[in-house]
Amino acid sequence: MQGTVATFDPDKRTGILLLDDGTELGFGAEAFQRSGLRLLRLGQRVVIETEVTGVVHRVGISGIG
Numbered sequence: 179m180q181g182t183v184a185t186f187d188p189d190k191r192t193g194i195l196l197l198d199d200g201t202e203l204g205f206g207a208e209a210f211q212r213s214g215l216r217l218l219r220l221g222q223r224v225v226i227e228t229e230v231t232g233v234v235h236r237v238g239i240s241g242i243g
Contacts, residue, residue: 181195183220183221186217195237204234210237222239224237224239
């Protein structure tokens with residue numbers, strides 16, 4: 179699944195993604211930590227891996243990590 183970074187708090191390492199269908203999806207620090215990234219930019223395209231429950235497991239950039 180893919181989306182765009184709508185918000186990102188670098189101190190808390192959490193944010194909200196805007197999915198391609200217009201749905202907002204929040205992610206926690208653990209999901210960001212799994213990416214191996216240090217920062218996300220507003221408007222940046224990301225790849226999202228979710229649990230069966232719909233909770234974001236990992237936020238990453240296609241081709242990185």
